[in-house]
Amino acid sequence: MNILVCDDDKEIVEAIEIYLQQEGYEVFRAYDGEDALKILKEEEIHLLIIDVMMPKLDGIRATLKIREESSIPIIILSAKSEDTDKILGLNVGADDYITKPFNPLELVARVKSQLRRYTKLGNAAENGQAVYQVGGLAINDELKEVTVDGEVVKLTPIEYNILLLLVKNQGKVFSINQIYENIWNEDAIGADNTVAVHIRHIREKIEINPKEPRYLKVVWGVGYKVDKN
Amino acid sequence: MKKLRHTTGMKVLFVILHQVFAVLLVVSIVLLSALFGRKMFDTNDILNQSFTDSGYFAEVFKETSQEIIKYVILKEQFEVNGVYDEDKEIDIVAYANGRIVAGQQMDGENGFGQRIQYRLGDLIKWADAGYEEDENGILVEAYTPLSGKSIHQSLEDGSMDYDNAKRNSQMTEQVLDSIRSDSELYKRYLNKYDVNDSNVRYWISGDRHSHVYTNMTDQESKDEMKNVEENWGSYFYYDNVSLHMRTSVDGMEDYFYEQLERMTGAVGENTMVLISVDTDFPYADSFASANREFQKYHPWIIGGIFLLACSVISFIMTLVLLTTTAGRVEGQEDKIRMNLVDKIKAEFIFLALVLLLVITTVVAVQIVYGNWKIPGMLIMAGTMTYVCDSVFLVLYLSLVRRVKADMLWKSSLIYWILSGIRKVFSNVRITARIMLYFIGGNLLFLLLVYETFVGRSVLAALFAVCLMAAGAYYMLRNSIQRNKILEGVNKIAEGNLKFKIDTEGFYGGNKSFADAVNNIGDGLYRAVDENTKNERMKADLITNVSHDIKTPLTSIINYVNLIKMEHIENERLKEYVDILDAKAQRLKQLTEDLVEASKISSGNIELHMQCIDFVELVYQTGGEFNEKFEKKDLTTITKLPKEPVYIMADGRRIWRVVENLYNNVAKYALAHTRVYVTVEATETEMEFSIKNISEQEIKVDTTELTERFIRGDTARTTEGSGLGLSIAKNLTGLMDGRFSIGLDGDLFKVSVCFPRIENPMQENMQEK
Numbered sequence: 001m002n003i004l005v006c007d008d009d010k011e012i013v014e015a016i017e018i019y020l021q022q023e024g025y026e027v028f029r030a031y032d033g034e035d036a037l038k039i040l041k042e043e044e045i046h047l048l049i050i051d052v053m054m055p056k057l058d059g060i061r062a063t064l065k066i067r068e069e070s071s072i073p074i075i076i077l078s079a080k081s082e083d084t085d086k087i088l089g090l091n092v093g094a095d096d097y098i099t100k101p102f103n104p105l106e107l108v109a110r111v112k113s114q115l116r117r118y119t120k121l122g123n124a125a126e127n128g129q130a131v132y133q134v135g136g137l138a139i140n141d142e143l144k145e146v147t148v149d150g151e152v153v154k155l156t157p158i159e160y161n162i163l164l165l166l167v168k169n170q171g172k173v174f175s176i177n178q179i180y181e182n183i184w185n186e187d188a189i190g191a192d193n194t195v196a197v198h199i200r201h202i203r204e205k206i207e208i209n210p211k212e213p214r215y216l217k218v219v220w221g222v223g224y225k226v227d228k229n
Numbered sequence: 230m231k232k233l234r235h236t237t238g239m240k241v242l243f244v245i246l247h248q249v250f251a252v253l254l255v256v257s258i259v260l261l262s263a264l265f266g267r268k269m270f271d272t273n274d275i276l277n278q279s280f281t282d283s284g285y286f287a288e289v290f291k292e293t294s295q296e297i298i299k300y301v302i303l304k305e306q307f308e309v310n311g312v313y314d315e316d317k318e319i320d321i322v323a324y325a326n327g328r329i330v331a332g333q334q335m336d337g338e339n340g341f342g343q344r345i346q347y348r349l350g351d352l353i354k355w356a357d358a359g360y361e362e363d364e365n366g367i368l369v370e371a372y373t374p375l376s377g378k379s380i381h382q383s384l385e386d387g388s389m390d391y392d393n394a395k396r397n398s399q400m401t402e403q404v405l406d407s408i409r410s411d412s413e414l415y416k417r418y419l420n421k422y423d424v425n426d427s428n429v430r431y432w433i434s435g436d437r438h439s440h441v442y443t444n445m446t447d448q449e450s451k452d453e454m455k456n457v458e459e460n461w462g463s464y465f466y467y468d469n470v471s472l473h474m475r476t477s478v479d480g481m482e483d484y485f486y487e488q489l490e491r492m493t494g495a496v497g498e499n500t501m502v503l504i505s506v507d508t509d510f511p512y513a514d515s516f517a518s519a520n521r522e523f524q525k526y527h528p529w530i531i532g533g534i535f536l537l538a539c540s541v542i543s544f545i546m547t548l549v550l551l552t553t554t555a556g557r558v559e560g561q562e563d564k565i566r567m568n569l570v571d572k573i574k575a576e577f578i579f580l581a582l583v584l585l586l587v588i589t590t591v592v593a594v595q596i597v598y599g600n601w602k603i604p605g606m607l608i609m610a611g612t613m614t615y616v617c618d619s620v621f622l623v624l625y626l627s628l629v630r631r632v633k634a635d636m637l638w639k640s641s642l643i644y645w646i647l648s649g650i651r652k653v654f655s656n657v658r659i660t661a662r663i664m665l666y667f668i669g670g671n672l673l674f675l676l677l678v679y680e681t682f683v684g685r686s687v688l689a690a691l692f693a694v695c696l697m698a699a700g701a702y703y704m705l706r707n708s709i710q711r712n713k714i715l716e717g718v719n720k721i722a723e724g725n726l727k728f729k730i731d732t733e734g735f736y737g738g739n740k741s742f743a744d745a746v747n748n749i750g751d752g753l754y755r756a757v758d759e760n761t762k763n764e765r766m767k768a769d770l771i772t773n774v775s776h777d778i779k780t781p782l783t784s785i786i787n788y789v790n791l792i793k794m795e796h797i798e799n800e801r802l803k804e805y806v807d808i809l810d811a812k813a814q815r816l817k818q819l820t821e822d823l824v825e826a827s828k829i830s831s832g833n834i835e836l837h838m839q840c841i842d843f844v845e846l847v848y849q850t851g852g853e854f855n856e857k858f859e860k861k862d863l864t865t866i867t868k869l870p871k872e873p874v875y876i877m878a879d880g881r882r883i884w885r886v887v888e889n890l891y892n893n894v895a896k897y898a899l900a901h902t903r904v905y906v907t908v909e910a911t912e913t914e915m916e917f918s919i920k921n922i923s924e925q926e927i928k929v930d931t932t933e934l935t936e937r938f939i940r941g942d943t944a945r946t947t948e949g950s951g952l953g954l955s956i957a958k959n960l961t962g963l964m965d966g967r968f969s970i971g972l973d974g975d976l977f978k979v980s981v982c983f984p985r986i987e988n989p990m991q992e993n994m995q996e997k
Contacts (some may be wrong), residue, residue, distance in 0.1 A: 009780055015787035022794075053776075079779040081821065101783040101817050104790050176848050192867070196852020218849060220884035221841030 001115060004039055006030040006059070007051040007077065016049065019104045020111065033057025037065060045072060047115055049107075052078040052089070060092055067093035073114035077102065109208045116149040132167045134226055137206060137215045139167050148206050148215075158183060159202045162195070166216065166226040175223035199224055234550070235559040243554065247547035248618050254540035255614035256607050259596070261533045263603050264526060280523045281463055281508045287479045289519045294465060294481070294504050297431050298488050300418035301442045301496060307349060307415055311440060315350030318375055325403045345397055346375045356409045360402065365391075368398040426512040432503040435496025442496070464505035469498065526603065551622070556630035565634035570627045575641040578624050585624070589617050659738065670700060710739040717746050726754035764831035771827040775820040782820070786813045822952040829959040834882075836963060840986065841883055842873040843908055843915055850887045851906070857895045858904065863921075868907040874915045876983040878964045886960050889953040890919050890979050899924040899975070910985055918980035927977065931970045954979075 003025045007013045010031065017027040028043060030036040034056045036048065048066065052059035063074055073096075076089040081099040089097045096110050117136050130141040136149040144160060146153045155163065161183050166174060176195045177188040183195075199218075203210040217225055233239060280286050306324060309317050322344070347355075351372040361369040370379045380397050383389035389397070422429055423444050432443040465476045467485065476482060485502075493500050510517040556565035570578075592613050596606060631637040638644050654662055674696055680689030717730035728750060730743045789810045797803050828834050847869060858865060876883075894904050898921040905920040927934075934954050954970070961968040961981055971978040 009784065011784040012780070012787065015784060015791060018791055019787075079776045079783075081824070100779045101786045101813075104787050175842070175845055193848060193851035193855055193865075196849050197855045198852075200852050200855065218884075220849065220880040221843060221846035221878070222880065223845065 001046045002026045002028060002044055003047045003049065003111065004028045004030060004036060004043075004045045005049045006033070006036040006054070006062075007049075008032060008054045009051075012051075015104065016107065019108050023108055023112070025111075033059065033062035036062055040066060040070065046118065047072060047111060048074045049077055049111070050074060052076060052080060052085070060088065063089070063092050063094055073118050075107075075110060075114065077107075103209075106209055113149040113208060116151070132164070134167055134170060134215055134228075137167070137226075139164055146206070153205050155202065155205060159198055159205070162198055163202055163206070163216070163226075166224060170226050171228040173219050173223045173225040178223070233559075234554050235557040237559075240551075240554055243547055243551050244622060247544065247551060247622065248615055250540045250543040250547060251618040252611045252614045253536055254544050256611050257533045257536040257540060259606055259610040260529060260603070261537065262597065263606060264530060264533070280520045280527075283523060283527075284479065285519060285523050286463070286516075287481065289516055290463065290465075290478045290504075290506065291481060291484050293429055293506070293515065294485065295488060296418060297422060297429070297433075297504055298492055299414065300422060301433050302491060303411055303415040303418065304442055305496065307412065313415075315348070315353075317349040318346045319349050319352055319404070319408075321345045321347070321397065321400045321404050324408075325400045344376070345380070345401065347372060347401075348375060352404065352408050353412055356405045360405055362398070365395075366398070367394055368401055421514065426514075428507045428510050428512050428514050428516050430503075430505045430507070432501075433492070433496060434501045435493070436499040463508055464503065467500070467502040469493070469500040551626060552629050555626045556633050565630055565636075567630055567634065567636070568627075570623060571630055571636070571640065573627070574645065575628070575631060575637055576643070578627055582621070582624050585617060585620055589613070592617075670696070706734075707739065710735055710743070714739070714743050714746055717743070717750075721746070721750045721753065726750050726757060761831070764827075765833060768827040768831040768833050772824050775824045778816075778820050782813065782816055785809075786817065789813055819952075822956065826952045826956050826959070829956055829963065832963065834963070836879040836882065838877050838879055838964070840875050841878045841880055843876055843917060843983070844869050844872075844874050846883065846887060847906060847908060847917070850884070850891055853888070854891045854895060857891075861895065861898065862901045863894070863898055864903045866903050866905045868905070870908060870910050874908060874910045875986050876915055876966075877986055878966075878983065882960050882964060886957045886981060887917075889957040890981075893953055893979070894919060894921045897924055897977070898922060913985055914982055915985045916980055916982045918978060920976060920978045923975045923977045926975070927972055931972045934970055957981075 001024075003020055005013050005016045005020075005027055006029075007016075008031050013029050013031070017029065020027050028039050028045065030039050032054045033050075036050060037057070039045065040048070050059040050062060057065075059076055059078065063076070066072075066074065074094045075096040075098060076094040077098050077100065078085060078089065079100040086097045086099075095114055098107060098110065113136060132139045132141065138147045139145070140147075141164065146155055146160065146163065162179060165179065165182055174182075179195050180186070180188040199216065200210070203213050203216050206215055207213045215226055217227060219225060234243075304311075306319070307313055307317065355371050358371065360371065363369050367380060367384070370381065373379050378388075380389065380394050380401075384391065384394045421427065422431065427444065430443075430445050432441065432445055434441040463477050465478060465481050465485065467474045467489075469489075474482065474485075476485075489500075492502070506516055510520055556567065558564060558566045593610075596609050596613070599606075601609065628637065631640050654665075657665070674693060677689045677693035677696065680686045681693060713730055717728055720728040729747050732740055732743045732747070735743050789806060792806050793810065797806070847867070851865060851867065898904060902922045905918075907918050909916050909918075957979075958968040965984070967982040969980050969982075971980070
């Protein structure tokens with residue numbers, strides 16, 4: 001697998017290279033947007049990690065240009081942590097947005113996730129059985145198996161049932177009481193942290209960064225939901 | 230823009246022109262009225278240039294005819310057969326009554342006892358010598374009547390009583406008084422009319438006797454009588470028998486009838502009169518001189534009228550010009566220049582104007598009714614006009630300048646006095662002033678009421694009503710203005726710092742009050758504006774700086790991680806790397822919190838308010854912090870209402886608030902203790918509180934804990950940025966909640982209050 005890392009800070013590029021090489025990826029370096037475009041044309045690249053604030057051609061404009069021709073996964077890496085910056089980055093065609101300073105292990109996990117989806121899931125309509133899928137998250141109800149980007153995740157029965165309930169009703173927000181009544185089949189008298197704790201556990205298992213969940217989202221003061229893909 | 234008419238030269242020219250026209254105006258008026266007074270100027274017939282057709286001629290003709298009639302009467306009294314006769318008998322009663330009785334034989338009684346007649350020559354001598362009265366008031370007789378029996382004798386022999394004697398005596402005195410001037414008039418008229426060199430011809434006859442009074446020859450007169458119109462230019466003809474009258478002179482008809490009775494008394498009934506004037510005026514008499522005068526002044530009538538019209542227009546025009554240019558100075562068009570006269574109080578100017586008017590009127594009357602010849606009158610009037618107009622201009626233009634400069638009121642004596650009083654008043658304290666107004670007003674009112682009911686004065690009643698109305702108006706206005714000010718203060722208090730009280734119509738205390746409020750608004754607005762600007766700049770600065778910090782920080786974190794991944798044998802080295810890692814993580818947290826805190830405190834964030842169930846939120850948060858609390862062996866005692874408690878808030882921000890509070894507990898609570906989390910809700914409000922036992926003694930004040938970078942532990946060794954509480958407090962404030970911190974020994978309590986809302990919005994309802 002060939003990954004292009006583009007940042008005007010050489011040390012960051014080198015550090016990322018080391019982490020990715022440890023995982024067995026081939027790494028190409030670029031220090032500005034134009035460099036990156038050149039390398040993309042010359043080499044076969046499977047994933048691009050690109051900084052936003054760079055000389056010559058910035059990450060946003062580079063992404064726009066790349067998207068004219070290519071659909072490879074692009075992860076934006078930026079010091080800009082505003083919501084508006086993230087929305088802009090994702091809207092111009094990036095697949096993920098990571099803010100600096102980042103946890104290198106999280107970066108590696110996200111790279112892996114993107115690559116798995118890019119290479120495998122394109123043809124992942126498995127047997128047409130009872131499979132519920134949201135992005136990289138898939139639940140095979142017959143096998144009682146949950147996979148994230150193709151990797152199996154082990155959940156307890158209650159966690160499984162909660163996740164299944166939310167995935168089956170994508171986009172709908174469930175309050176703690178509703179989840180309790182659905183899973184335990186009891187009236188929720190004096191609910192407590194139980195459901196919330198389970199949810200947290202599920203997040204820790206299926207999300208790369210539980211604080212910024214991609215699948216199981218918290219609607220604060222209302223409930224929980226899994227967004228429609 | 231320079232204006233030529235504002236130059237001094239032009240102004241002087243205007244003044245001179247104005248004075249010239251004023252003089253011309255008055256001179257023409259005086260001239261015309263003088264001519265009018267002399268009947269030379271006939272308003273019905275201005276363009277008439279012929280003397281004989283003029284009113285002036287008619288006037289002279291009337292005068293002449295009157296003189297001729299008088300002359301005929303005198304002739305009747307003094308003449309016998311057309312010749313003056315000293316021996317003529319004069320009947321006292323008849324003479325005094327103006328009736329001619331000489332020719333008639335009058336016998337015996339005359340109504341006063343006895344007829345008394347004197348010789349004409351005796352009477353004239355007697356009149357020349359003078360007469361006396363005796364002690365009884367009866368005339369002392371220097372001459373005896375022709376009867377030879379004096380009044381005294383008649384009185385003594387009893388043929389005349391005292392009353393009649395007295396009357397006869399008075400009658401004689403009257404005759405003596407007038408006979409002297411009558412004889413002189415007779416001589417004058419004789420020389421004026423009974424000569425050949427007179428322009429006047431007369432012919433008067435009556436039936437008393439066959440004698441005809443005339444200065445014409447018989448032949449002449451017979452022809453005259455037939456063709457009176459053809460032979461003479463101007464004439465008057467009257468025949469009392471046929472009542473036939475013809476005349477070429479205007480107004481003669483009416484005038485003659487007034488004289489007719491006197492005429493018939495003298496010459497008898499069946500009078501015939503002819504008076505005519507040779508309009509060629511071959512002889513020098515009154516007609517000739519009147520003609521000369523007329524010819525001399527008549528052309529002035531047309532000229533005078535023309536002059537009058539021109540000078541009126543020019544007078545007004547120059548006055549208007551002077552009015553517009555008064556006070557203006559060339560090159561300084563927006564300013565009004567005042568001079569020394571303008572320092573005089575306005576009332577004195579008015580007084581002087583009135584005085585000038587009075588003096589002018591008096592002088593004008595003196596001139597018009599004085600016995601002046603026309604040229605002298607004109608010179609006099611002209612001079613007076615020049616002087617009066619000069620004074621008038623000085624006074625009038627001073628008033629004009631004041632009006633232009635809006636100084637008329639300010640330069641008045643009343644204003645001066647009033648402002649003096651006001652100056653004294655403004656130094657008196659407000660309470661004293663109100664007391665003065667109150668007492669003064671009430672005293673005046675009482676006085677007026679007294680006058681109304683006791684003095685029965687309607688005027689006083691009227692004044693009292695006015696005073697009450699004025700008081701009501703003043704109080705009403707005052708309270709309205711006060712309301713306006715209050716409104717303004719409230720608006721400013723609500724945060725509308727740009728609001729301005731409209732101070733139009735405000736006076737005195739209220740005005741300065743309103744102005745002060747407006748100034749406070751301005752000051753606050755400036756201060757707040759400055760403050761928000763500063764906060765925003767600070768937030769931008771912090772954001773930019775944090776971006777710059779993040780890039781090197783990324784490298785630090787990455788390489789520290791790489792070091793950790795190397796299998797380090799040296800335990801101490803491992804410890805150091807762990808410290809590096811922890812501090813790098815803290816630095817990361819710090820920068821993120823810093824950016825957030827600065828944005829929140831500058832209000833530079835967008836809120837998406839929605840309906841939030843706070844109970845649900847607490848459960849969710851509890852779930853998130855389960856492990857963290859367990860790690861420190863913290864037991865959570867939760868007391869929550871069973872039903873949902875809804876508030877309006879931004880979901881992510883309110884989570885941030887609660888998260889920070891829980892984090893705070895996780896970081897600073899003493900291990901193995903209990904944490905109390907409660908939500909209490911009333912109808913309108915909800916209060917969330919979280920209590921824990923602090924691990925370390927908190928030495929700072931509770932109010933300072935929410936300040937940025939303040940933490941309970943002054944050593945700052947523990948994790949955390951010290952911004953958590955500050956962020957929580959500011960976010961709560963932005964969402965209209967209340968945030969408070971309590972500290973009781975080691976018991977640390979934070980509570981957050983929000984207004985509770987009744988029904989959640991439909992879109993947030995959770996349907997099964």
